[in-house]
Amino acid sequence: MxxxxxxxxxxxxxxxxxxxxxxxxxxxxxxxxxxxGDVLEFRESRGRARFTLAIDTAFKYAVxxxxxxxxxxxxxxxxxxxxxxxxx
Numbered sequence: 001m002x003x004x005x006x007x008x009x010x011x012x013x014x015x016x017x018x019x020x021x022x023x024x025x026x027x028x029x030x031x032x033x034x035x036x037g038d039v040l041e042f043r044e045s046r047g048r049a050r051f052t053l054a055i056d057t058a059f060k061y062a063v064x065x066x067x068x069x070x071x072x073x074x075x076x077x078x079x080x081x082x083x084x085x086x087x088x
Contacts (some may be wrong), residue, residue: 005034005035005036006036008033008035009033009034010031010033011031011032012029012031012032012045013030013031013032014029015029016028016029017029017030019044020044020047020049028044028045028046029044029045030042034055035052038054038055038056039052039053039054039055040053040054040058041053
């Protein structure tokens with residue numbers, strides 16, 4: 001059974017990402033904090049800028065991305081079937 005969040009849970013990514021200043025900066029790990037009140041907080045390791053996101057917004061975005069990916073795959077399959085029919 002999952003436990004409710006009573007205090008911040010802080011984790012750092014395994015890999016480094018070039019997110020904020022893509023052209024000139026080094027890649028840095030991202031620190032993710034799950035805060036009480038169902039809020040996600042992101043920041044670069046050793047960075048001061050913090051970016052928060054409500055957990056329901058993150059979930060909606062993940063669902064939307066999955067739906068778009070599925071729609072894209074269906075579209076590609078449909079195009080392939082049309083090409084195969086045209087060849088025959």
